[in-house]
Amino acid sequence: MQALYAQLLVGLINGSFYALLSLGLAVIFGMLNIINFAHGAVYMMGAFVAYFLLNVAGIGYWPALIIAPIVVGIFGMILERTMLQWLSGLDHLYGLLLTFGLALIIQGVFQNYFGSSGLPYSIPDELKGGMNLGFMFLPIYRGWVVVFSLIVCLLTWYLIERTRLGAYLRAATENPTLVRAFGVNVPRMITLTYGLGVGLAALAGVLSAPINQVRPLMGADLIIVVFAVVVIGGMGSIMGSIITGFTLGVVEGLTKYFYPEASNTVVFVLMVLVLLVKPSGLTGRAA
Amino acid sequence: MPEVTMADPTTRAMASGAAAPVLAVRDLEAWYGESHILHGIDFDVNAGEVVTLLGRNGAGKTTTLKSVMGIIGKRKGSVRFNGQEIIRASSDRIAGKGIAFCPEERGIFASLDVRENLLLPPIVRSGGLSLDQIFELFPNLKERLKSQGTKLSGGEQQMLAIARILRTGARFLMLDEPTEGLAPVIIQQIGHTIARLKKEGFTILLVEQNFRFASTVADRYYIVEHGKVIDGFANADLQANMSKLHTYLGV
Numbered sequence: 238m239q240a241l242y243a244q245l246l247v248g249l250i251n252g253s254f255y256a257l258l259s260l261g262l263a264v265i266f267g268m269l270n271i272i273n274f275a276h277g278a279v280y281m282m283g284a285f286v287a288y289f290l291l292n293v294a295g296i297g298y299w300p301a302l303i304i305a306p307i308v309v310g311i312f313g314m315i316l317e318r319t320m321l322q323w324l325s326g327l328d329h330l331y332g333l334l335l336t337f338g339l340a341l342i343i344q345g346v347f348q349n350y351f352g353s354s355g356l357p358y359s360i361p362d363e364l365k366g367g368m369n370l371g372f373m374f375l376p377i378y379r380g381w382v383v384v385f386s387l388i389v390c391l392l393t394w395y396l397i398e399r400t401r402l403g404a405y406l407r408a409a410t411e412n413p414t415l416v417r418a419f420g421v422n423v424p425r426m427i428t429l430t431y432g433l434g435v436g437l438a439a440l441a442g443v444l445s446a447p448i449n450q451v452r453p454l455m456g457a458d459l460i461i462v463v464f465a466v467v468v469i470g471g472m473g474s475i476m477g478s479i480i481t482g483f484t485l486g487v488v489e490g491l492t493k494y495f496y497p498e499a500s501n502t503v504v505f506v507l508m509v510l511v512l513l514v515k516p517s518g519l520t521g522r523a524a
Numbered sequence: 525m526p527e528v529t530m531a532d533p534t535t536r537a538m539a540s541g542a543a544a545p546v547l548a549v550r551d552l553e554a555w556y557g558e559s560h561i562l563h564g565i566d567f568d569v570n571a572g573e574v575v576t577l578l579g580r581n582g583a584g585k586t587t588t589l590k591s592v593m594g595i596i597g598k599r600k601g602s603v604r605f606n607g608q609e610i611i612r613a614s615s616d617r618i619a620g621k622g623i624a625f626c627p628e629e630r631g632i633f634a635s636l637d638v639r640e641n642l643l644l645p646p647i648v649r650s651g652g653l654s655l656d657q658i659f660e661l662f663p664n665l666k667e668r669l670k671s672q673g674t675k676l677s678g679g680e681q682q683m684l685a686i687a688r689i690l691r692t693g694a695r696f697l698m699l700d701e702p703t704e705g706l707a708p709v710i711i712q713q714i715g716h717t718i719a720r721l722k723k724e725g726f727t728i729l730l731v732e733q734n735f736r737f738a739s740t741v742a743d744r745y746y747i748v749e750h751g752k753v754i755d756g757f758a759n760a761d762l763q764a765n766m767s768k769l770h771t772y773l774g775v
Contacts, residue, residue, distance in 0.1 A: 401643070407635040408644055415631045418593050419645035420619030420692070 241494045242373035248490020249483065250379055250448065253386030254280075256482025257441040258463045259470060260390055261434035263478045264397070267410040268430040271321060271332030276463070277456025278343040279435045282309045283442025284451045285347065288358055298361035298447075305443045306436035313435030317428050325427075340457070347453035355450030382444050389440065390479045393433075397475050406430065465508040471518020481519065544607060546571045546696055546727050547592065552601040552611075553751075554584075554591040561587045563751040564601070569696075569729050574722050576730045576738040579748035580774060585731040586628055588748065589698045592729075593625045594618040605696070620648050624694035628701045628731075630685040632673040639669040641684055645692045652693035661717055662687050679710035686717065697721070698729045703737050715740050735773065747772045 258276055265273045286308050287301035296304065316339065324331045364378040397403040409416040409423050417423040442456070449455055470481030485504055493500040511519060545568035554562040562584050569575045577585045591599045594615035603611045610618050619625075624645070633641055642658070642665065659666040662683040668676060676684060682702055689697060699718075703711045711734070718728060718741045732738040738745070739762060747755040749772065757765045 404636055404640040404644055408633045408640075411633050411635060412631055414595050414615070415627060416644070418595050418615040418619055418625050419689075420616050420648050421646060422616050 239373055241491075244490040244494040245487060246373070246375070246379060246383075246490070247493070248487040249383045250486070251489060252483035252486020253383050254441050254445060254459065254482075255463055255466045255486050256390050256479045257386055257437050257444075258459070259467045259478040259482050260393055260475065261437040262463065262467050263470075263472055263475060264393075264406075264437075265431055265434040266472045268406065268427050269317075269321060269325070269332070270329065271324065271336065272329055273431075273434065274333055274337040274460070275316070275340040275343065276336075276435075276438050277458075277460030278340040279309050279313060279456070280438040280442040280445075280459065281347065281451075281453060281456035282312065282343065283439025284358070284446040284455060285351075285442075286439065287443040287446050288356055288451045291358065298443075302440070302443055306439040309439035309442075310432040310436030314428050314432040317431040321431065322424065322427070340460075344453050344457055351453055353452065353454060355452045355455075358446040358451050360447040378447060382448070386441070386444065387483075389437070390482075393437065394475050394479060462504055465504045467518075468508050469504075469511045469518060471520045474520040477518070477520025545569055546606060547729065548602070548604040549588075549592065550602040550604075552588065552591055552603060553599065554587050554596045555598040556587070556596070561596075561751055562591060562599075565591075565748070565751070565753050567746045567753050567756065569727060571727055572722065572725055573743045574718060574728045574730060574741050575744050575746065576732050576742040577746050577748050578732065578735060578738065578769075578773060580772075581733075583748040584751040585748050586700055587751075589625065589700050589729065589731055592618075592698065593623065595625075619645075619692075619694070622649055622694045623696045623698065624689035624692055626685045626689055626697065626699045626702065628704065630681050632676070632681045632684055634672065634674040636673050637669070638665060638671050638673055638676065638684060641673040642669075642688045642691070645688050647692055649693035651695065653690040655691070658687045658690055661690075661720065679706050679713075682706060682710070682714065683717075686714070690721070695725065696727045696729070698731075700731045701733060702730070703732070703734050711737055735769070 258280060262273055262276055265271060283305045286305040287298070290296040290301045290304060291298075320335060320339075321332065324335060360378045364381050367374050367376040368380075369375075397406055405416065405421055405426060409421070409426055413423050445455070466482055466485050467478065469485065470477045485507070488507070489500055489503055492503040499506075547569040549565055549567050552562055552565040553560070565584070565588050567575070567577075577588060579585050587596060590596045592603055594610070594613055594617070599611060601611060602609060605618075605621055605623060608621065610621065613621075633644070636644065642655075653661075664680050665684055665687060668680065673684065674681070686699065686702065702714050706714070715737060718730070721728065722741070730738065730742065739759065742759055744758050745756060745762075746753045747769075755768070755772065
């Protein structure tokens with residue numbers, strides 16, 4: 238039983254990262270119509286910014302949780318202004334190729350300077366240790382990651398689905414021309430949206446640094462699964478990506494317990510099944 | 525009053541007895557991709573007027589509105605709004621100057637509820653209608669605030685599309701075929717609304733296929749054909765121009 242709970246927890250943690258990343262992908266896809274293959278690279282950058290902040294400037298985990306997403310978000314906005322914006326109106330394929338190329342360049346540069354092995358980033362003192370819940374031992378940091386990710390996901394959902402700014406965002410996703418003709422600076426909104434999506438990925442990177450170490454390819458490994466999650470959940474829905482992210486993390490964890498051999502492929506098997514039955518994804522709108 | 529020829533927009537503006545027009549369009553050309561749609565549109569709209577563009581399908585009426593609004597990519601010529609040249613401005617800047625557009629397809633957002641749709645266009649200046657005034661004009665909307673925007677009936681969607689641009693403070697409204705596909709009783713309500721807005725001092729540029737409807741609200745007409753304004757006359761001269769009109773519109 239202990240092992241089952243442990244795997245469930247691992248699943249929830251992976252699910253947190255899936256949710257944060259696929260949420261950002263969904264928001265970016267909605268506004269920019271771009272499948273952001275650089276998402277894994279910016280996730281990795283988030284972890285590296287946290288690492289630099291600590292080891293160069295002596296700035297710890299808590300400030301990094303805010304600073305890293307902002308720094309990487311600004312980097313993303315520069316990418317959008319200088320490159321991605323020129324692809325608006327073109328086929329998805331161009332955005333996919335450009336962001337894929339950017340991901341390779343970013344990861345290549347980091348690999349060149351830091352090699353492929355992981356750099357350590359320790360858990361902040363406040364979150365060290367664990368709790369005995371009776372039925373299992375819960376490392377506090379891992380509990381924190383799950384709860385904090387869930388809160389961030391729900392706040393993002395609230396921002397998009399329940400606020401005035403979110404109404405602009407949803408409307409511009411449907412009909413950017415008309416929203417602009419109402420006097421909204423849509424190009425600036427698109428830039429900020431890309432910054433938001435990228436910032437969420439960077440935040441996931443910071444959260445994962447103490448768990449998975451800081452490696453140039455940490456995002457490249459993760460992003461493949463995240464894209465499968467996005468395909469399963471469907472690109473259209475914010476809540477859909479959150480729920481699918483957490484659920485698939487748990488499904489993976491359960492598979493690790495019941496049939497470990499399949500744990501690396503279960504998400505992809507599900508993806509194939511969903512594509513066969515409902516190609517627009519479980520919660521997505523038909524293209 | 526001496527006979528004035530309507531071919532020259534400047535004379536036309538003087539004929540309607542106003543000073544500088546609110547909107548002055550000169551030699552406006554526009555393209556959709558490679559196809560050249562507008563070939564030199566000229567017309568004026570004066571403060572407080574309801575001006576209607578008439579013409580057959582595909583004549584370029586909608587493209588004219590969209591070009592004024594700045595949402596046609598390639599355009600040439602001159603569009604002056606309150607004396608300011610806006611031909612090269614982006615549509616968000618143009619909206620900021622006080623022009624509001626209600627598109628033919630209405631543009632109600634499916635992912636927004638009625639209230640969000642209504643509150644979506646930002647206030648560009650003071651002097652817009654308050655929500656209470658809007659609900660007084662369109663009582664139906666008040667009942668449906670929580671509904672999804674596209675769950676409304678066609679008539680309600682059209683009212684929502686007009687209502688949401690009245691809040692913004694824009695005093696110059698462009699309505700593209702507001703009566704299209706609607707029941708007579710709804711058309712009547714929209715007619716009352718336009719008359720009411722005119723009384724409140726709004727200036728309205730209307731595109732209509734429904735000539736009978738247009739004749740109940742318009743002060744002046746321009747006839748658009750093959751991307752040009754080929755004629756224009758005041759509502760008072762409507763009867764005199766009736767046979768010409770039948771030829772132009774093919775009705």
